[in-house]
Amino acid sequence: DYCEGGYHPVQVGETFKEGRYEVIRKLGWGHFSTVWLSRDNQCGRHVALKVVRSASHYTETALDEIKLLKRIVSANPDHPGKAHVVQLLDSFEHKGPNGTHVCMVFEVLGENLLGLIKRYKHRGIPMALVKQITKQVLLGLDYMHRECEIIHTDLKPENVLIEIGDVEQIVKTYVNNGENKNGSTGSGSDKGDRNGRRRRRTLITGSQPLPSPISTTFTHRHDDLLAQAIGGKSNSQHSLSKMMSSARGSTNGSLTVSPQGRESDDSYNSRERTADAMAREVAGITLDKSGDNESFPDIGIISVKIADLGNACWTNQHFTNDIQTRQYRSPEVFELITGDYLFDPQSGTKYGKDDDHIAQIIELLGAFPRHLCMGGKWSLEIFNRKGELRNIHRLRHWALPDVLREKYHHTPEEAKSIADMLIPMLELNPERRANAGGMSGHDFLKDAAGMEDKKVDVDVGSRGGIDGWACEVKKR
Numbered sequence: 001d002y003c004e005g006g007y008h009p010v011q012v013g014e015t016f017k018e019g020r021y022e023v024i025r026k027l028g029w030g031h032f033s034t035v036w037l038s039r040d041n042q043c044g045r046h047v048a049l050k051v052v053r054s055a056s057h058y059t060e061t062a063l064d065e066i067k068l069l070k071r072i073v074s075a076n077p078d079h080p081g082k083a084h085v086v087q088l089l090d091s092f093e094h095k096g097p098n099g100t101h102v103c104m105v106f107e108v109l110g111e112n113l114l115g116l117i118k119r120y121k122h123r124g125i126p127m128a129l130v131k132q133i134t135k136q137v138l139l140g141l142d143y144m145h146r147e148c149e150i151i152h153t154d155l156k157p158e159n160v161l162i163e164i165g166d167v168e169q170i171v172k173t174y175v176n177n178g179e180n181k182n183g184s185t186g187s188g189s190d191k192g193d194r195n196g197r198r199r200r201r202t203l204i205t206g207s208q209p210l211p212s213p214i215s216t217t218f219t220h221r222h223d224d225l226l227a228q229a230i231g232g233k234s235n236s237q238h239s240l241s242k243m244m245s246s247a248r249g250s251t252n253g254s255l256t257v258s259p260q261g262r263e264s265d266d267s268y269n270s271r272e273r274t275a276d277a278m279a280r281e282v283a284g285i286t287l288d289k290s291g292d293n294e295s296f297p298d299i300g301i302i303s304v305k306i307a308d309l310g311n312a313c314w315t316n317q318h319f320t321n322d323i324q325t326r327q328y329r330s331p332e333v334f335e336l337i338t339g340d341y342l343f344d345p346q347s348g349t350k351y352g353k354d355d356d357h358i359a360q361i362i363e364l365l366g367a368f369p370r371h372l373c374m375g376g377k378w379s380l381e382i383f384n385r386k387g388e389l390r391n392i393h394r395l396r397h398w399a400l401p402d403v404l405r406e407k408y409h410h411t412p413e414e415a416k417s418i419a420d421m422l423i424p425m426l427e428l429n430p431e432r433r434a435n436a437g438g439m440s441g442h443d444f445l446k447d448a449a450g451m452e453d454k455k456v457d458v459d460v461g462s463r464g465g466i467d468g469w470a471c472e473v474k475k476r
């Protein structure tokens with residue numbers, strides 16, 4: 001990876017842009033880049049410097065990413081969502097032994113939401129925090145959609161970073177006071193989500209100090225994540241889709257290697273701690289010396305930002321139809337369009353993974369509208385002419401509010417209010433799916449701490465408003 005066309009071998013103390021940026025330590029890395037805590041000598045503050053691999057494929061993608069990031073910087077400063085999308089500060093090129101590297105400079109942020117989920121041991125984070133984060137993310141999305149005409153296409157916990165507040169103070173505490181000064185180890189980024197093609201990455205795990213495209217076992221399922229996100233009890237051994245699959249008698253062992261999957265707990269635990277430590281400092285989380293007995297006395301107001309525009313596109317210019325990390329993928333962008341699959345489906349003796357995918361969606365959300373199930377390029381592989389699943393006949397319907405009560409032990413009232421919030425966003429028909437701006441005003445979020453006065457002018461539950469993948473479906 002550190003060869004011609006690959007990563008730039010960044011050294012601690014190395015300077016970029018004629019001495020302006022001086023590298024202090026590594027913050028993380030991804031398939032495309034390594035990211036470094038650096039001092040901006042011109043502005044006298046610290047920044048995150050992302051140094052992209054030099055091969056033309058990476059350079060091209062990075063130049064697109066910069067265009068998108070610039071729109072985010074320049075669009076409507078009065079929109080309350082702007083504060084919840086990462087801001088690009090500078091960009092330039094840097095020549096090194098492996099070629100010319102596109103570099104991007106960002107504000108320094110802390111750990112991502114998957115880290116927060118793990119801190120709560122996958123048992124769900126407090127509802128008050130869920131509401132704050134949800135409202136901020138929806139406002140950030142609304143800003144991207146309506147003000148910037150950008151679709152993120154890769155929203156997931158790993159790509160939402162927690163702000164760390166007074167960066168200069170924290171750098172002073174954690175870096176200058178000698179917590180691992182050499183910067184030789186780095187945290188991984190979120191995982192390689194998808195494979196192949198332009199803008200796609202190969203499988204990466206976060207367990208190594210340096211990037212290396214090896215496989216790992218992933219342990220999380222979308223329903224567990226859903227449970228974590230809404231503060232319910234989650235147990236990956238008994239995940240909803242697993243239970244549903246096994247109810248149909250599928251072979252359902254442990255999850256196997258999946259480029260779409262998430263990293264294992266192990267890989268996360270072995271990470272470099274700086275960004276985590278910084279985020280904890282800000283979140284007011286205390287950590288005892290052994291590091292394994294964390295307590296969360298009083299998490300105050302935190303603020304989050306949507307990050308990683310590396311897969312984003314314009315609402316009217318879609319770079320690829322192969323979008324979204326599998327577990328979060330909406331129906332219009334998978335089998336019915338591309339013949340690709342969703343989630344981590346299980347095959348049985350009489351049905352394939354695709355059948356199981358669709359079956360799981362139907363079990364949770366009800367039947368597909370006829371024009372949706374019959375309108376796709378691959379429809380007849382999954383549905384018969386009557387619009388019934390070809391290969392799976394016994395479905396175990398389990399509606400979301402019931403799942404919330406029966407599996408995650410929410411009270412009926414809680415289950416109802418959570419489902420009221422989620423169902424409009426899970427609408428199968430993309431044209432009828434609730435938009436982000438409207439949902440940010442939903443009753444469920446009305447007491448999101450610190451967000452009471454943040455409003456956008458979109459009706460709650462209103463639909464559409466951007467050219468998403470629904471229009472790609474129509475063009476076919």
Ligand code: ATP
Pocket residue numbers: 027028029030031032033034035048050106107108109110187188189190191192201275307308310
């Ligand atoms: P990916 O494979 O996810 O596309 P990438 O090469 O595009 O990776 P990013 O995801 O942008 O890189 O960043 C890699 C990692 O660097 C992040 O997961 C995070 O740990 C760290 N990082 C990125 N930006 C920042 C920032 N502004 N502040 C602190 N850390 C950051």
Ligand code: MG
Pocket residue numbers: 030158159189190308
């Ligand atoms: Mg990323």
Ligand code: MG
Pocket residue numbers: 030032308309310311
């Ligand atoms: Mg990226």
